[in-house]
Amino acid sequence: MTHSLTHSQASDTFNKDESRVDWHDESLWFIRQKRDKAAFAIPEWEELRESASQIKENVLANMDTYLLEFEQKAQKNGIHVHWATDAAEHNTLVLEIMQKHNFKKIVKSKSMLTEECHLNPFLEKNGIEVIDTDLGERIVQLRNEPPSHIVLPAIHLKKQDVGDTFHEYLGTEKGASDPQYLTEAARQHLRGKFIAADLAITGVNFAIAETGGFVVCTNEGNADMGAHLAKVHIACMGFEKIIPKIENLGIFLRLLARSATGQPITTYSSHFQKPRAGQEMHIIIVDNGRSTQLGRADFRNSLKCIRCGACMNTCPVYRRSGGHSYHNAVAGPIGIILAPNLDMKQNNDLPFASTLCGSCTNVCPVKINIHEQIWKWRQIVTQEGYAGFEKTQGIKLMNTVLSKPKVYRFVGKMGREIMRFAPFAVNNSLNKWFKNREMPDAPKESFREWYMKQKM
Amino acid sequence: MTKMTSREQILAKIRVNKPSEKVVLPTNLDWENTAFDDNIQRSASQRFAEVLKSIGGEAIEAADFDFIKKEIDTIHYHHVINLLPNLEIQGKDIREISDAHDLASVDLAIIEGKMGVAENGAIWLDESCFGGHRVLPFITQHLIIVLKKENIVSNMHKAYKRIQSDLFSIGFGLFLAGPSKTADIEQSLVIGAHGARSLRVYLV
Incomplete structure (x- = not known):
């Protein structure tokens, strides 16, 4: 997918409405605080994170074995298992299942994988109706936008925006913006879609090797409404969703919702093991670049991610730039380290959309070293020549200045003099550090100059 | 040479690229300590009731089935499905629904739960709880x-220790924690998204 704006350009647009940015920032920070409250109430929280991390590292090293065990058990349970090397193959598999049954209508619960594969436009092009049934996803689908957050797809919208959209598409009263009223309208609208659907697609939160079953977590109940009514259920999973044992679920379900929204558990944690009588169940195991990422020693543990979104809620850049500015299905810090693997050229701007403050790493329930990986991607993007002229030249100049003490002292002195006597030379729009900030007062002398004086 | 299937391709690439260092799976995954934010000692059922309330549900201690019947009888429901043979509530026979x-x-x-979890107010339900229709606890209004x-x-x-062996044989099961909910519109919590609009648990 091509995108027209870089992260910083899109953030500029997002930042034009200052009060709205503040609101976005505060909404997400509020969720971060709820996460803290939930986490701090569990004395063994850090041990849970450590165990989750170990389980996921064990998975990375035994990925093929666990996938094969899962396939064998799932088939024994009567589930059809498919493998797709890339997005196109995944999408074709879904279409073929639809065509085999001569089906036209799909209800889909949240699946970031199908966003990554751009499944909806592909199916629509082939004459199939796909309805996203998660409320947030339905809202953005009606607005023809991608989700801006992996857990809270419509977090960038105000209730008035949703009211306008529902008025246009669902016939709610003009100007109505009460969340209760709007949610009820969506419930009625989507009940009709659940009843009429031929096939249901769900994502997969965890696939368990030892049973061949998989777990899907929602708060709304939309995955279950779809899957238990439709004649055919397809569950789509990136292969990294595999875990070895049932007992591992105890760890992950304790961490997931608390990290995501501060809830003790999602309302529904559904364990699908076998199709119901008369139903057909499929699982599509997707690679789409994951096996390449597995081979990158510095980045492979991004595949430990359980998609809770905690890194996004805490990120000072995400909170003030919005999910859409990342032009990738997964935004925020975790998106930054996943996207360059999919397309380094298209996503060369993302590793720079970070302050490297490390807050993402601190909240990650599976202990991914997110900020370190962002820093490493910066180096690779630059080495590969994708960093752009301005950044490359800037770094070269910095290198000259910082590696030669005399040059450094001279430039430092020049800088101080300019800031003191000709502040307009730095306090202007050419200086990106001046944007939304006042420049600090320049000191009269450097630390070195001061220190030399003290010695005398 | 025959073309590799996608399955073979993916597995082959994983084998080449996976890390060689082996991390041992942690075992004995349990923590006795379930102290909560305020350190007040409670029974598991008291804690369960508190947490359930905090996530939008309701737990009521019931001395016997008569008590439950009297409570339910106070509200008129048009279309009821009752799967508890010992509870005398009139409704439709789910066996007649194909x-x-x-x-x-x-x-x-009205269904029976298999197990409750105090720390999160979740209730384990499996295929034996739905009268043959998995969609029942989701599609019902209450x-x-x-x-x-x-x-x-x-x-x-x-x-999980309790349901471990069941999970090798059952077709479907879930942890259900509270009524269906969403906060997708400006983070305002709304109860009753797609699933049940209310959840009441009678503790017997």
């Missing part, structure tokens, strides 16, 4: 679950 879509008109479903107090465990680790 197409799950016909459950769309159910106002109230849901009542009867749960034995003795079946409440403290945390998820203990819960």
Whole structure:
């Protein structure tokens, strides 16, 4: 997918409405605080994170074995298992299942994988109706936008925006913006879609090797409404969703919702093991670049991610730039380290959309070293020549200045003099550090100059 | 040479690229400590009731089935499905329903829960709880679950220990925690997204 704006350009647009940015920032920070409250109430929280991390590292090293065990058990349970090397193959598999049954209508619960594969436009092009049934996803689908957050797809919208959209598409009263009223309208609208659907697609939160079953977590109940009514259920999973044992679920379900929204558990944690009588169940195991990422020693543990979104809620850049500015299905810090693997050229701007403050790493329930990986991607993007002229030249100049003490002292002195006597030379729009900030007062002398004086 | 299938390609690439260092799986995954934010000692069922309330549900201690019947009788539900043989509530016989879509008109479903979890207010339900239709606890407008107090465990680790062997044989099961909810519109919590609009649990 091509995108027209870089992260910083899109953030500029997002930042034009200052009060709205503040609101976005505060909404997400509020969720971060709820996460803290939930986490701090569990004395063994850090041990849970450590165990989750170990389980996921064990998975990375035994990925093929666990996938094969899962396939064998799932088939024994009567589930059809498919493998797709890339997005196109995944999408074709879904279409073929639809065509085999001569089906036209799909209800889909949240699946970031199908966003990554751009499944909806592909199916629509082939004459199939796909309805996203998660409320947030339905809202953005009606607005023809991608989700801006992996857990809270419509977090960038105000209730008035949703009211306008529902008025246009669902016939709610003009100007109505009460969340209760709007949610009820969506419930009625989507009940009709659940009843009429031929096939249901769900994502997969965890696939368990030892049973061949998989777990899907929602708060709304939309995955279950779809899957238990439709004649055919397809569950789509990136292969990294595999875990070895049932007992591992105890760890992950304790961490997931608390990290995501501060809830003790999602309302529904559904364990699908076998199709119901008369139903057909499929699982599509997707690679789409994951096996390449597995081979990158510095980045492979991004595949430990359980998609809770905690890194996004805490990120000072995400909170003030919005999910859409990342032009990738997964935004925020975790998106930054996943996207360059999919397309380094298209996503060369993302590793720079970070302050490297490390807050993402601190909240990650599976202990991914997110900020370190962002820093490493910066180096690779630059080495590969994708960093752009301005950044490359800037770094070269910095290198000259910082590696030669005399040059450094001279430039430092020049800088101080300019800031003191000709502040307009730095306090202007050419200086990106001046944007939304006042420049600090320049000191009269450097630390070195001061220190030399003290010695005398 | 024959072309490799996608399955073979993916597995081959994983084998080449996976890390060689082996991390051992952690075992004995349980923590006895379920102390909560305020350190007040409570029984598992008291804690269960508190947490359930905080996530939008309701737990009521019931001395016997007569008490439950009297309570339910105070509200008129048009279309009821009651799966508890010992509870004398009139409703439709679920065995007469062959197409799950016909459950769309159910106002109230009364089912038995297998196990409760104190730390998060979740209730384990499996295929034996739905009268043959998995969609029942989701599609009903309101849901009542009867749960034995003795079946409440403290945390998820203990819960999985209990259902471990079942998970090798059952077709479907879930942890259900509270009524269906969403906060997708400006983070305002709304109860009753797609699933049941209310959940009441009778502890017996």
